[in-house]
Amino acid sequence: xxxxxxxxxxTGAGSNGHDDNKASFAETxxxxxxxxxxxxxxxxAVDKADDQVEQLFATRFQTVNSPVHRAIWDRGAPVxxxxxxxxxxxxxxxxxMNDSLEVMRRHVKAGTHMDAxxxxxxxxxxxxxxxxxxxxxVDKQHGGSGSPFAAFASFLTKMAMVDATVAGLASxxxxxxxxxxxxxxGSAEQKERFLPQLASGKRLSAFALTEPAAGSDLTALRTxxxxxxDSYVVNGEKLFITNVVPGRTVGLVCxxxxxxxxxxxxxxxxxxxxxxxxxxxxxxxxxxYNQGILFKNLRVPAANLLVPKQGDGLTIAYHxxxxxxISLCANAAGMMRLMMASMIPWAKYRKTYGAPIxxxxxxxxxxGRLAGLIVACDSLVQWGGGLIDEGYRGEMECVIGKIxxxxxxxxxxxxxxMKTHGxxxxxxxxxxxxxxxxxxxxxxxEGEGEMLAMAFFKSLVKQHGVQFFxxxxxxxxxxxxxxxxxxxxAHLWALRKVALPYAKWMAGERLRPKPRTQLPQxxxxxxxxxxxxxxxxxxxxxxxxxxxxxxxxxxxxxxxxMSDLSQKLQDAVTILCTxxxxxxxxxxxVRAAGDVICQDxxxxxxGKQPSxxxxxxxTKLGEQIADGxxxxxxxxxxxxxxxxxxxx
Numbered sequence: 001x002x003x004x005x006x007x008x009x010x011t012g013a014g015s016n017g018h019d020d021n022k023a024s025f026a027e028t029x030x031x032x033x034x035x036x037x038x039x040x041x042x043x044x045a046v047d048k049a050d051d052q053v054e055q056l057f058a059t060r061f062q063t064v065n066s067p068v069h070r071a072i073w074d075r076g077a078p079v080x081x082x083x084x085x086x087x088x089x090x091x092x093x094x095x096x097m098n099d100s101l102e103v104m105r106r107h108v109k110a111g112t113h114m115d116a117x118x119x120x121x122x123x124x125x126x127x128x129x130x131x132x133x134x135x136x137x138v139d140k141q142h143g144g145s146g147s148p149f150a151a152f153a154s155f156l157t158k159m160a161m162v163d164a165t166v167a168g169l170a171s172x173x174x175x176x177x178x179x180x181x182x183x184x185x186g187s188a189e190q191k192e193r194f195l196p197q198l199a200s201g202k203r204l205s206a207f208a209l210t211e212p213a214a215g216s217d218l219t220a221l222r223t224x225x226x227x228x229x230d231s232y233v234v235n236g237e238k239l240f241i242t243n244v245v246p247g248r249t250v251g252l253v254c255x256x257x258x259x260x261x262x263x264x265x266x267x268x269x270x271x272x273x274x275x276x277x278x279x280x281x282x283x284x285x286x287x288x289y290n291q292g293i294l295f296k297n298l299r300v301p302a303a304n305l306l307v308p309k310q311g312d313g314l315t316i317a318y319h320x321x322x323x324x325x326i327s328l329c330a331n332a333a334g335m336m337r338l339m340m341a342s343m344i345p346w347a348k349y350r351k352t353y354g355a356p357i358x359x360x361x362x363x364x365x366x367x368g369r370l371a372g373l374i375v376a377c378d379s380l381v382q383w384g385g386g387l388i389d390e391g392y393r394g395e396m397e398c399v400i401g402k403i404x405x406x407x408x409x410x411x412x413x414x415x416x417x418m419k420t421h422g423x424x425x426x427x428x429x430x431x432x433x434x435x436x437x438x439x440x441x442x443x444x445x446e447g448e449g450e451m452l453a454m455a456f457f458k459s460l461v462k463q464h465g466v467q468f469f470x471x472x473x474x475x476x477x478x479x480x481x482x483x484x485x486x487x488x489x490a491h492l493w494a495l496r497k498v499a500l501p502y503a504k505w506m507a508g509e510r511l512r513p514k515p516r517t518q519l520p521q522x523x524x525x526x527x528x529x530x531x532x533x534x535x536x537x538x539x540x541x542x543x544x545x546x547x548x549x550x551x552x553x554x555x556x557x558x559x560x561x562m563s564d565l566s567q568k569l570q571d572a573v574t575i576l577c578t579x580x581x582x583x584x585x586x587x588x589x590v591r592a593a594g595d596v597i598c599q600d601x602x603x604x605x606x607g608k609q610p611s612x613x614x615x616x617x618x619t620k621l622g623e624q625i626a627d628g629x630x631x632x633x634x635x636x637x638x639x640x641x642x643x644x645x646x647x648x
Contacts, residue, residue, distance in 0.1 A: 048311075049315050052311025053319055055310040055311075056319070063393055063396065064463050067392075067397065068397055068569075071573070073463075073541060075512070075514055083520070084386050085386055087154050087382065093136070093145045093148075096131060096147075097147075101162060103128055104128070108163060120287055125204065128201065129201025132145055134173055137179055137183070139183070142191055143200060144195070148385075149385050149389050151385075152174070152327075154382060156170060156331055161337055164438065167334065168242075169204075169243060171323075171324055171327035175320055176207045176324040177204075177206050177207050178194065178249045178250065179195070180319065180323060182195055183195065185319075186264075189303070190264070203249040204248055205249045206251070207317075208241050208252045209317055210239050211238055211239055212239050216448065218314060222237075223237065223238065223253075225256050230301065231299040232263060232301075232302055235297060235298075236254060236295050237278070238252070238293040238295075239278070242290045245277070245291075246275075247267060249264065249266050252264075253314075253317055254313070259313070261312060261313040262316045263304050265300050274298040278291060284438055284440070323398075325384075325398040325402035325447075326384040326401050328445060329377050329380055329405030330381045331442075332406060332409040333377035333381060335438075336377070340630060341638045342417065342431055346424075347363050350422075364619040365615070367626060368593070368618035368625065369416065371590075371630055372598075372600060374632075375581070375593040376574055376578045380577055380578075381401060383401075383581070396459055400570045400573055402446055403449045403570060427643065430642055431639065453562070453567055454562045454563055454566065460569070461544060468501060468505065468545075469548060469552075471498040472498050472499065474498075506545070509541055509545075519531070520580070521583075525595045529576075533572045536568075536605065544565065547565060578597055581594065582595070587631065589629040596621055
């Protein structure tokens, strides 16, 4: 669903009162906190771009009205907004998905899914185009299938179980590549010109954002485009661009008149003086092309400039990243299923002291934990994808999915897969040794995890800060004070007008009990998890606000504290989503896996130690999985056991 069709003036709870000519909350706070004008301006630009993305969405779909924001700041959590639904896939879309899976199964079985350089060959990409794979997120009017995003995301899990690289390329092309920017921000003429070729796969796409000096700090962009007649002349360098070879269509973020902008660039079919690729060794993404791009006076038609109704190029860049974050979590759910399918045969084959390690508690616990990680990822993908389809921006919700999915995949690879396979993990041809960088790199993709955790926290506290803390900061500045001392009558007098609203809010938090949340019918164990998550989220405003009060304008430098608080809140949301998701599953193994991961995340929040009862639960689950109980991995080719020995 195109959120642009739901846009309306930003008023009421969705507004922070800033326009393009006023300093953002971040810029004001940083200046008051003693930051340099340049740093305040740069952070203010990022904050303003975020505001402008918000304005693309109807008020009820903006961040302050999102499920996570409301579950924390409202009096009473809207549990119904955390209940995911099974995605409904139209029959014609399902046919495209089935045909695409069959294309890849055929190539994998024949060994033709990689060329001599271990890259996905062009004929495979063409075959997928014939099946309609590249047009899943393009509307039917422009030659695609118009898949609901929730259905697309869940499908990526299935594709990742066949070929994770091809699943990742669909996300690059459709989510963070040129498809989403053109579909969401393009004019009617631009859509007609670009989308049909993107849908067919004749022009696969990439998104060129990162530069040698601009990663998480997008205000450091240097690539520029200067208007010359009916063209823009582009100069600069991009780095770590996935899916870029000559002939691709690239969404290029650059500076035009010193402001970020996005040009849709059809790269030449061959390198030339104006366009070259910077090649380098990269361990991750080894089955596709990840390269740098050098532009030297490359001419791009002026008609290729995307002009959003609100904001600039950063607005466009931020918009598509949320889709990519959910897709990343979906891919992780598929890759972890491949790990599980590999672990089970080996655990049954490998014997220590005369008995298969599949019967050992440590191995059973690994299988149980892995099942929990998979089920939690499934729940976040289904939930986040559904919110996108409903029209929500999904900023905080998609960040949760990205961080949990990438960190789960990393843990599964190192702590569960590698330790179970032991030394054989490092053999050439082993799935761990051959793919370890692929398992770890998603922690960086679509924003490094801890950086995103801080962005999550900033989004969460932004309205609270504007409402209560910004007036206090301005009053302090007017009085020539840096930090309030409530024992000083002069300070109290300076804050007499602006402190009262905050005092009233805090009194309400202390004195008025939160209403009890009504949960749907659930198994008792899962109900307890949902109750805990809701209670934790509803009790968190005092800790969050207390942290803001303690650090005042210095909060921007308290990265560790923000990241820690953010992670606890994310874990509580994951507990709630997973408990609700597992409760409506008929498969008892899936329910048990949901219970296990909820217990794990609860202990992570509370710091409690695991009980003997927990160990009994998780090892029993692992035993069931070893006996074939995790049905969604049925049929996966686990590959042969490497360097087998006589097993007596």
